[in-house]
Every structure is written in C-alpha cells, then in structure tokens.
Amino acid sequence: MPTPHNNAAPGAFAKTVLMPGDPLRSKFIAETFLENPVLVNNVRGVQGYTGTYKGVPVSVMASGMGMPSIGIYAHELYTQYGVENIIRVGSAGAMRADLELGSVVAGQGACTNSSFADQYELGVHYAPIADFDLLMAAVESARELGVKMPVGNLYSSDTFYDAAGRNARMQKMGVMAVEMEAAALYCTAAYLGKRALAICSISDNLVLGTELTADERQTTFTNMMKIGLEVAVKMTK
Numbered sequence: 274m275p276t277p278h279n280n281a282a283p284g285a286f287a288k289t290v291l292m293p294g295d296p297l298r299s300k301f302i303a304e305t306f307l308e309n310p311v312l313v314n315n316v317r318g319v320q321g322y323t324g325t326y327k328g329v330p331v332s333v334m335a336s337g338m339g340m341p342s343i344g345i346y347a348h349e350l351y352t353q354y355g356v357e358n359i360i361r362v363g364s365a366g367a368m369r370a371d372l373e374l375g376s377v378v379a380g381q382g383a384c385t386n387s388s389f390a391d392q393y394e395l396g397v398h399y400a401p402i403a404d405f406d407l408l409m410a411a412v413e414s415a416r417e418l419g420v421k422m423p424v425g426n427l428y429s430s431d432t433f434y435d436a437a438g439r440n441a442r443m444q445k446m447g448v449m450a451v452e453m454e455a456a457a458l459y460c461t462a463a464y465l466g467k468r469a470l471a472i473c474s475i476s477d478n479l480v481l482g483t484e485l486t487a488d489e490r491q492t493t494f495t496n497m498m499k500i501g502l503e504v505a506v507k508m509t510k
C-alpha cells in the first residue's frame with residue numbers, strides 16, 4: 274500500500290464505498306451528499322473521496338468502465354484498505370419496456386459473457402449474486418425514500434456494442450438491464466469474503482430506443498445515490 278492505482282493512505286477509506294463507473298459521478302456524489310469530503314485518491318482521475326453521510330463515514334470512488342477495471346479497484350479496496358462493502362451505483366440500459374428512464378434497478382444476480390471468473394478455476398459456470406444483507410438494506414431504503422426499485426438479473430457485458438445480439442437473448446431470459454461491471458464486482462467480493470451490490474439507474478431503454486440527456490442523468494441518478502448512501506448508514510449500525 275499504496276497500490277499502482279490507489280495512493281490513499283492506510284485507513285483512508287470508509288468500510289462502505291459507493292462505486293460509480295464515471296469519475297465525474299463520484300465527484301458529484303462527494304460534493305452533493307458527503308459532509309467534509311476529502312479527496313483520498315486521484316490516480317488516473319478516479320476521484321476517490323471519504324466524508325460522512327448523516328454522520329457515518331462513507332467513501333466514493335469511480336471504477337472506470339468494464340470488468341477488468343472494477344476488478345482491480347474492488348480487489349485493492351477489499352484487500353488493502355479494509356473495505357467491507359462496495360455498492361456499485363451505475364448506469365444501465367433497460368431491456369424491458371416497463372423500465373422508465375431514470376428508474377432504479379437492483380442486481381440480485383449478474384449474468385455475464387465475461388471470463389472474469391475463470392481466474393478462480395472453478396470448473397463450473399459460477400452464478401454471481403449480490404450480498405443479501407446489502408440487497409435487503411437497499412430494498413428497505415428504496416421503500417423509505419418512496420423510490421420504486423425492481424430487483425432481478427443484470428447482464429454484465431464485456432462489450433458496450435453488442436455485435437453478437439446477446440442483449441436480445443438476455444432480454445428473452447427476463448434479464449432487466451445491461452451494464453458492464455456487476456458480475457466482476459460480485460465475483461471479487463465472493464472470492465474475498467466481502468459484500469457487494471450493484472444498483473443502476475436506467476440511462477436508456479433498448480426496447481423503446483429512448484435515452485436520457487446528460488442533464489437528465491445528473492438529476493435523475495440522485496435516487497440511486499441516496500439509496501446507496503442509506504445502505505451505507507444501515508450497514509454501519
């Protein structure tokens with residue numbers, strides 16, 4: 274410690290880290306919701322902050338895009354910085370017509386076309402799932418905030434552009450939305466005996482062909498952020 278990707282001092286991160294893909298979302302969360310946010314890591318511009326929310330220490334740091342990237346940051350936070358809970362606060366493309374732009378979904382599981390889990394040489398098709406306590410805390414928090422939050426399967430894709438048409442096949446299997454990190458996060462947490470959850474705001478609807486503007490993303494993603502922060506508070510009690 275520090276690592277090639279994180280030059281924060283030992284103890285600089287709280288037990289719970291919110292992890293968006295986008296560094297600017299990390300900065301926004303820190304500046305909008307955290308009391309006394311301190312920038313603890315900015316290697317590669319990931320905007321890692323620690324502050325408090327309702328008096329509880331919470332950190333936020335970007336994962337970058339894709340499973341190799343979140344795999345690095347999550348591994349280092351869990352193994353080098355004593356982090357117990359990582360809550361991905363991502364964006365995702367809805368694969369169901371009834372999921373409105375700006376709505377929030379929670380990934381109970383994450384299907385993937387990634388070979389990320391091959392590193393563990395399990396010899397099976399592992400099913401990456403969310404930590405149940407984090408998921409329940411998120412469901413409870415969404416209810417308290419009056420935010421509808423469907424819970425179900427995500428598809429964590431290794432590619433944003435879907436040349437093979439896998440999104441349609443995932444849709445047929447009832448998968449709610451596509452994003453690019455949850456499966457690797459869930460695998461990393463499971464392997465290290467830690468907790469993880471991915472909640473995502475719907476940035477576009479692949480069925481309807483609709484998408485949020487950049488401004489709308491900024492304002493509507495706050496429901497997801499508040500849920501993540503309330504989970505951090507609940508996990509500290």
Ligand SMILES: O=P(O)(O)O[C@H]1O[C@H](CO)[C@@H](O)[C@H]1O
Pocket residue numbers: 293294295337338339362363364365433451452453454
């Ligand atoms: O908005 P974030 O959290 O980065 O999430 C989604 O957006 C990126 C693709 O545009 C991928 O990282 C995908 O998972």
Ligand SMILES: O=c1cc[nH]c(=O)[nH]1
Pocket residue numbers: 364365366367433451452453476477
């Ligand atoms: O369609 C989308 C939207 C967000 N993130 C993705 O990976 N895909």
